Amino acid sequence: MTPLNLTAAKDLPHRTKTLRLKCTGKKIIPQTSVSLSKTVKNEMAGGSFVKKVDARAGDTVTYNIDVTTNSNIDLPTVTLKDTLPSQVSYKAGSLVKIVNGAVTPLSDAQAGNLFGNGLNIGPLNAGSHKTTIQFKADVKTGALNCFTNTALVSIPGKSDSDTAQVCIVAPNIVKQKSAYNITKKEIASVADPEDVIEYT
Numbered sequence: 001m002t003p004l005n006l007t008a009a010k011d012l013p014h015r016t017k018t019l020r021l022k023c024t025g026k027k028i029i030p031q032t033s034v035s036l037s038k039t040v041k042n043e044m045a046g047g048s049f050v051k052k053v054d055a056r057a058g059d060t061v062t063y064n065i066d067v068t069t070n071s072n073i074d075l076p077t078v079t080l081k082d083t084l085p086s087q088v089s090y091k092a093g094s095l096v097k098i099v100n101g102a103v104t105p106l107s108d109a110q111a112g113n114l115f116g117n118g119l120n121i122g123p124l125n126a127g128s129h130k131t132t133i134q135f136k137a138d139v140k141t142g143a144l145n146c147f148t149n150t151a152l153v154s155i156p157g158k159s160d161s162d163t164a165q166v167c168i169v170a171p172n173i174v175k176q177k178s179a180y181n182i183t184k185k186e187i188a189s190v191a192d193p194e195d196v197i198e199y200t
Contacts, residue, residue, distance in 0.1 A: 028073065030073050032075070034158050034159065035160050036160045037065070052166070060139075063137065067121060071127070076123040077120055077123070077156070078124055080152070080153050081115075087143035088139055094136035098132040111135065146167040146168070180200070182198050183196050
């Protein structure tokens, strides 16, 4: 093997080569999903949240919206919209957000967004999240039949919706019968023969 002549190497013309490296990050392909579940409960009757409840005029119902997201990227915007039926009116101050059992009251201005152009319940970091929105509504006098409440959630490129229903039932009518003694001009608790009794 011929030894390297360092002296000769020193005399060689000095040449500089520039090595350029291009760094490329790993491209993340967004994988997202969103789902929504809508239920309702009649506060006057108690019980749990279901898809359909019976109610009477003047009753208060609570609507429950569960939004579940799963994403490998952050979601800055998760828009929730709710279409409130005309047969009910939103109960001011009742809107709340529940995450991991922690209840956060929301403003009536945010309720206006929910029933309008949409309420952003984000931002949400990458991962799986469940967000619950609840609010109360009073059944209006004159409400008839069944009416449906619809909620819609959307993230970029995905959306989901669900409904819950309230059905109006006839009010409890308590019939009472009374007797009036026309002869004695008093409520007829007792009567003598020949007394004239009027029943209503």
